[in-house]
Amino acid sequence: MRAESASSKVTRIVITGAGGMTFPLTLIADLLTMPELQGAEVVLHDLSLERAARTARAAQAVADAHARPLQLVVTTDRREALRGATHLLLTFQVGGLAAYRSDTEIPRRYGVDCVAGDTLGPGGIMRFVRSAPAFEDLARDVLELCPEALVLNYTNPMAMNCLYLQHLGLRVVGLCHxxxxxxxxxxxxxxxxxxxxxxxxxxxxxxxxxxxxxxxxxxxxxxxxxxxxxxxxxxxxxxxxxxxxxxxxxxxxxxxxxxxxxxxxxxxxxxxxxxxxxxxxxxxxxxxxxxxxxxxxDYLRGSLNVAGQEDALVSATVARLRARLECSGEFGMRVIAALVGGPAANVYVNVRNDGWIANLPGDACVEVSALVNEAGVHPTVVGRLPGGCAGLNLTGIALQTAAVEAVIRRDCAALIGAFALDPLTASLVELPAIRRLASELLAAQATWLPSWLRTQARL
Incomplete structure (x- = not known):
């Protein structure tokens, strides 16, 4: 994956979903530890100006405590944020806690008890589907305003999101710790x-x-x-x-x-x-x-426990970072620093399987190590996984690729079929009940779903 020459433009790093409680702040703190990124412009984009501004105040407080320069822009205007962007970090969720609550609670009524529900299963599918319209809007603007920008995706479900973002024409690498x-x-x-x-x-x-x-x-x-x-x-x-x-x-x-x-x-x-x-x-x-x-x-229980405590959590993170500023170990800023001329980085990336793992499908999203330097992101050729390992991976890949294909084709029936491919759901629930489970989730989350899906599902 090629990188544009570091000297050709100012580094402009956009964090979309910058109003999150602590993760965007963690990424900015990482940037402050890296000399190669000291002149970068950081754009905090979020649908909530108040939440983005909270992140900006927190980040500035950390920068000031360590006498580090920090150039921040705060905006709710996506096009303003993207104009001239060189790197884009995705950290947002569509639907927030309300949607996530139905991701987990509705399947539990059918006996499918997931403690996170953000990668596979009914919850993972729904999280991807309701994100798809936001990805489509984002992609149109990126392709117009900053087509060479590298998208670093942190959002789950990682594999489905990365495959769809690439389908939309973006240069995307998924990052996970x-x-x-x-x-x-x-x-x-x-x-x-x-x-x-x-x-x-x-x-x-x-x-x-x-x-x-x-x-x-x-x-x-x-x-x-x-x-x-x-x-x-x-x-x-x-x-x-x-x-x-x-x-x-x-x-x-x-x-x-x-x-x-x-x-x-x-x-x-x-x-x-x-x-x-x-x-x-x-x-x-x-x-x-x-x-x-x-x-x-239980991630839902943890999320409910901290709801309404955002300011306190941000303050505690600021206090910790003011006392000691060190890189968190997240890959995002390390990748960007390496691309703009800093030390080469060895990281783990989620990318389309362009020959990296021989016995997994080419249309799968795989996780492999990669070398990152000024020339770009270079995934490692692994060869063949042990047969049993590849076999278990294939059970997840089947769901992931089916769900992505259903959204690309705008096919509600095919999307419901993807629910039946989840290994845990299939072990617990018979097909008629799986169809009811999928339909109940679609109805509960109609507010966040793409119009084509609402029409086909008659919501």
Whole structure:
């Protein structure tokens, strides 16, 4: 993926969805740590001027505390934001908490209990579909005003969104922190210091496989398997204890990933909570869920708990960053810095499978490592995944490509068919009920859906 010469234009970084509670601020704080981006113009675009201005005040406070220059523009006008943009970071959600609540609560009434519901399943499909009109509007303006801009997508469902944005003609790379955060979990499980692990991962977003795991030249795959057996698998004397704090999300309750490694031979890139949503093995009854994940982590519940506390959360983040400014580890600003002449970066990217993984379809979105430098973003050719790993990935890819194709074709019936391809939903719900589930979700979210879908679904 080619990059335009760093000297040819001023770096103008647009964050759309800049009114988010803390993530846009995290990205700007990362920028402040990078000398190559000190002269960049940062545009904060959001539908809410108040929320974007809150992010701007917070970012300026952090910059002032560390005497770093920061050029900010705040606007609700997308065309104004995009004019002259060189890089565009997507961090928005369509429908907010109200839409997300129905993403999770309606499927639960049918027995499909997802703790995040943002990648596959009924919730992932709905999140993609209601984002599609916003992507179409955005793409028209990008192609007119800044056609060479590189779009860095952080929004879920990552694979469906990236495939559709590319279909619309944009230069897009998807970014997610699941691979490096899972690498840190492996380090903790093996007792390694942070940054000591060397690894190669590949697959699809939230289901990438750690193909190599080593430190100081030693292959640690058997060590990792043995630790996971002893800690989490009952047949080896392991248990999955009730844990508190961050360990409830990943690291402390990893029976799901331990079972998947025991079966397919490789560790996965998402927490056991997330990983359990993408396969048919672990969430078919409350008893099974409790056995594998005894302390519930639930993103909807967490979102409801912090609703109305946005100002306090932003203030706490500002206080932390004023006390200590360091790069968060997110890939976004590292990618941009490398493209404009900074140090080359090795990152994980989500891109269309243009030969990167030989035994996954060419129209899939895959997650692989990439080298980023002034010449562009260069994904790594992985070759073939182990057969079982590719097979499990294919179950997610089937849903992703079917949903994207349905939206491209403007075909409501095909979209409803995509719901039946979700491995977890199909293991729990018969086809007539899947159709009712899909129709109920469409009716509940009619406000945010594209007009063609409302018409075909008779909403």
């Amino acid at each position: 699941s691979v490096p955060t899972s690498a840190r979990v492996i380090e903790e499980l093996l007792g390694l210091d942070a940054g000591k692990l060397r690894y190669v991962a590949a697959g699809i977003n939230h289901q990438a496989w750690f193909l190599t795991v080593e430190a100081a030249g030693k292959d640690l795959r058997d060590d990792l398997r043995d630790v996971l057996r002893a800690r989490f698998l009952p047949e080896y004397g392991g248990t999955t204890p009730w844990t508190e704090g961050d360990l409830a999300y990943q690291g402390g309750q990893e029976r799901v990933r331990a079972e998947l490694l025991e079966t397919f031979g490789y560790f996965l890139s998402e927490s056991s909570h997330h990983a359990s949503e993408y396969v048919p093995f672990f969430r078919r009854s409350p008893e099974s869920v409790k056995a594998h994940l005894p302390r519930r982590w």
